[in-house]
Amino acid sequence: MATYSTNEFKSGLKVMLEGDPCTILENEFVKPGKGQAFNRVKLRNLKTNRVWEKTFKSGDSIEGADVIDRDMQYLYNDGEFFHFMEPENFEQHQASSATVGDAALWLREQDTCTVTLYNGAPLAVSPPNFVELEIVQTEPGIRGDTATGGTKPARLSTGATVKVPLFVNEGEIIKCDTRSGEYVSRVKS
Amino acid sequence: MPTRPAWQASAPLANLRRRAEIVARIRAYFTAQGLLEVDTPQLCPATVTDPQLESLAVAGYGYLQTSPEYAMKRLLAAGSGSIWQIAHVFRGNEFGRRHNPEFSLLEWYRVAFTPEELMAEVATVARLALGELGCVSHRYRDLFRQHLALDPLTCSSAALRAAARAHADPAFDDADRDTWLELLMSAVIEPHLGRDELCFVVDYPPSQAALARLRSDADGQPVAARFELYFRGVELANGYHELLDGGEQRSRFAADLRRRNELGLPAVAIDEDFLAAIDSGLPDCSGVALGLDRLVMLALGAESLQEVLPFPFARR
Numbered sequence: 001m002a003t004y005s006t007n008e009f010k011s012g013l014k015v016m017l018e019g020d021p022c023t024i025l026e027n028e029f030v031k032p033g034k035g036q037a038f039n040r041v042k043l044r045n046l047k048t049n050r051v052w053e054k055t056f057k058s059g060d061s062i063e064g065a066d067v068i069d070r071d072m073q074y075l076y077n078d079g080e081f082f083h084f085m086e087p088e089n090f091e092q093h094q095a096s097s098a099t100v101g102d103a104a105l106w107l108r109e110q111d112t113c114t115v116t117l118y119n120g121a122p123l124a125v126s127p128p129n130f131v132e133l134e135i136v137q138t139e140p141g142i143r144g145d146t147a148t149g150g151t152k153p154a155r156l157s158t159g160a161t162v163k164v165p166l167f168v169n170e171g172e173i174i175k176c177d178t179r180s181g182e183y184v185s186r187v188k189s
Numbered sequence: 190m191p192t193r194p195a196w197q198a199s200a201p202l203a204n205l206r207r208r209a210e211i212v213a214r215i216r217a218y219f220t221a222q223g224l225l226e227v228d229t230p231q232l233c234p235a236t237v238t239d240p241q242l243e244s245l246a247v248a249g250y251g252y253l254q255t256s257p258e259y260a261m262k263r264l265l266a267a268g269s270g271s272i273w274q275i276a277h278v279f280r281g282n283e284f285g286r287r288h289n290p291e292f293s294l295l296e297w298y299r300v301a302f303t304p305e306e307l308m309a310e311v312a313t314v315a316r317l318a319l320g321e322l323g324c325v326s327h328r329y330r331d332l333f334r335q336h337l338a339l340d341p342l343t344c345s346s347a348a349l350r351a352a353a354r355a356h357a358d359p360a361f362d363d364a365d366r367d368t369w370l371e372l373l374m375s376a377v378i379e380p381h382l383g384r385d386e387l388c389f390v391v392d393y394p395p396s397q398a399a400l401a402r403l404r405s406d407a408d409g410q411p412v413a414a415r416f417e418l419y420f421r422g423v424e425l426a427n428g429y430h431e432l433l434d435g436g437e438q439r440s441r442f443a444a445d446l447r448r449r450n451e452l453g454l455p456a457v458a459i460d461e462d463f464l465a466a467i468d469s470g471l472p473d474c475s476g477v478a479l480g481l482d483r484l485v486m487l488a489l490g491a492e493s494l495q496e497v498l499p500f501p502f503a504r505r
Contacts (some may be wrong), residue, residue: 012401017360029285032375033417033424034399035241036368037283041360049195054360055372058282062360 003061006039012052014046014067017054021065021118029058046116046123067123072115074107081106084115084122090128098132103127106178114174127178132146132187134173141169191300198499207367208497210486212275215295216316224297235460238445239399240452246496247289251458253279255479257296258400259463262431264464265298265474273297275481286493288482289421289501295484298476301386304414306431307475311418311426312387314479315332317421318488323386326416328406329393332378341370342394348465367396379501383417391416394422400438418479420487428477435468 004015008029016022022043031037037058044051046067056062072093073082081094082104093115097104099122106127107113116124138154151163154174162176164183173187198205219226236244236252237259244252254260257276264272277293283290299307312324323502332340335448337352349369362484364372382388393404398413406412414430432438442459448454485497495501 007284029283029288030234030375031283031288031424032371033427034239035371035397037241037373052358055376056360057368060361073504141236171467 001064001066003063005061006041006056006058007080009039012112014065015043016065017045018044018047018050021154022052022068023067025051031058043067045179046118066119067116069114069116071112074109074111074113076109077104082125084113084125088113093117093122095125097124100125104158105156106131106133106158106176108133108158120176129177129179130175131158131178132173132175135164135168135170138164138168138170143166152181199501200493200499202206202492204485204489204497207489211318212481213486216227216264217453218314218317219273219297222271222297224271227261227269227274229257229264229266229274229276230254230476231279233260235259235458235462236444238449238457238459240448240454241363243283243307244457245279245281250271255280256294258478259460260475261298261441261476262471263466265300266469266471268499269355271299271474284502286495287486289398289482289494289498292494292497292498293481295479295481296477298431298474300472300474302475304416304428304475307428307477308389308391308416308418311389311428311477311479313497315387315420315484317423318484319387320488322420323431324389325386326389328389329381329412330406330410332382333373336378336381337373342412343456352377367394370394379419379424380422380470382397383421383423384417389416390419398432399429400432400441400442402434405428416477420450423483423487424480425483425487426477426479428475430475431471431473433467433471433473435439435464438467441465481495 004013009024011026012140013024014021022045024041024043026042028040031038039043039055039056039058041054042051070086072086075083075085082094082100084093113128114124114126133156135154136157139152150166152166153161154164155161162181163185168186175184175187177184198224208401231254233249233254234251234252237255238437241247244255248250256278257274276296277291278294279291281290291333315455316322330342339348339352341497346366353369353372356476393415395403395411398415401413401415403411404414416428432501446456455470482494486494491497
């Protein structure tokens with residue numbers, strides 16, 4: 001793997017720090033008048049998702065991380081592992097529930113999601129920013145109530161629960177933002 | 190901020206007008222004080238030895254200057270009297286909100302001034318841009334005692350390392366004493382300096398003297414006769430009671446070159462004309478270099494140099 005000097009640091013660069021793959025979020029050059037210059041760097045540890053702040057001596061180098069994002073089709077969950085497939089070469093990858101995390105709440109079989117591979121193995125799974133899913137359970141709707149702004153919980157076919165407006169009914173398809181976990185709109189079927 | 194086409198200035202024209210007003214006030218001040226305005230070369234055969242400064246080499250010619258200091262001291266040694274200039278200078282690999290590889294230094298030398306007299310004048314010049322402001326002065330040593338409960342002149346390197354690990358999350362374990370001091374200064378102390386007034390830091394450790402002479406502080410500790418000015422946590426100026434001893438200057442250059450070799454940095458040509466000028470006799474003087482772009486940035490309440498430079502260097 002290539003090494004990167006602090007001069008090449010920029011947001012999105014994937015590097016190894018203390019044995020874990022990280023992505024650089026921010027990089028600021030600082031110099032105390034005369035003397036040694038530093039780079040104050042904010043990184044997200046891709047294994048733990050924790051954000052680190054670290055100070056490097058300017059000019060120091062660290063190893064790049066073999067981390068790539070791939071669009072993959074979600075196939076199925078066998079009870080222990082989630083299975084994904086690369087659409088170009090039909091190569092399959094399996095990921096544990098811990099790796100998939102909360103993304104599992106939004107994954108529908110056959111849908112495309114982003115799988116982050118570290119040294120070729122899944123490290124994290126991100127659902128699409130927007131998904132369209134069926135409501136499998138919610139209180140009956142109040143006809144015509146589109147103005148009061150009240151909400152109620154609704155459970156979706158994939159397991160997520162979102163707050164929806166009172167007029168939305170079981171069996172309807174809704175569009176959700178997976179980053180905020182919020183209802184966006186009804187989808188006309 | 191709305192995005193402009195790439196060919197247009199990154200600084201709004203209104204900011205460039207404010208910059209021109211500030212420069213006009215500075216020029217009027219130095220003219221009224223009777224200092225000679227000089228214009229020394231940016232391209233010279235030799236350059237600074239400081240391992241922490243990267244000079245940009247120009248094949249067949251030498252180097253773009255990181256500061257006009259050596260050339261100005263040659264003029265002082267030749268009997269120019271007090272001099273000033275605004276010089277474009279170049280430092281490799283310095284990119285950031287407060288760094289551009291090409292920037293402007295307002296640099297001046299006052300014959301027979303003590304550092305204290307020069308600091309008073311630096312405050313006067315800073316106020317030309319920043320308006321009426323109070324002024325305080327702290328010893329480097331007292332700042333470390335106050336913010337870190339450490340004596341930077343006498344404590345162990347291990348204590349500095351422990352403090353750095355506690356406060357600054359270094360991604361490295363191994364560093365020399367000055368690197369730990371500089372890390373603590375930039376990460377812990379600088380953000381507190383000059384919040385509401387101009388703030389001078391004085392009496393630096395002797396190892397950070399650069400081109401300043403050494404003296405004893407009020408407690409009898411040897412310190413560098415060097416000062417820095419900060420405002421709103423931004424370093425604005427660096428000044429010295431200038432070293433007059435050619436032998437001492439030579440040995441500092443030699444130590445720099447040894448350090449460059451240890452760090453695997455390119456060797457640079459020592460400025461023999463500068464050393465010969467010091468040997469022939471530099472008048473007793475104090476000098477200072479003030480970051481003009483940063484001064485304008487602070488005067489305008491801007492957050493980055495991009496807001497005050499028409500065309501900051503853009504890496505491609």
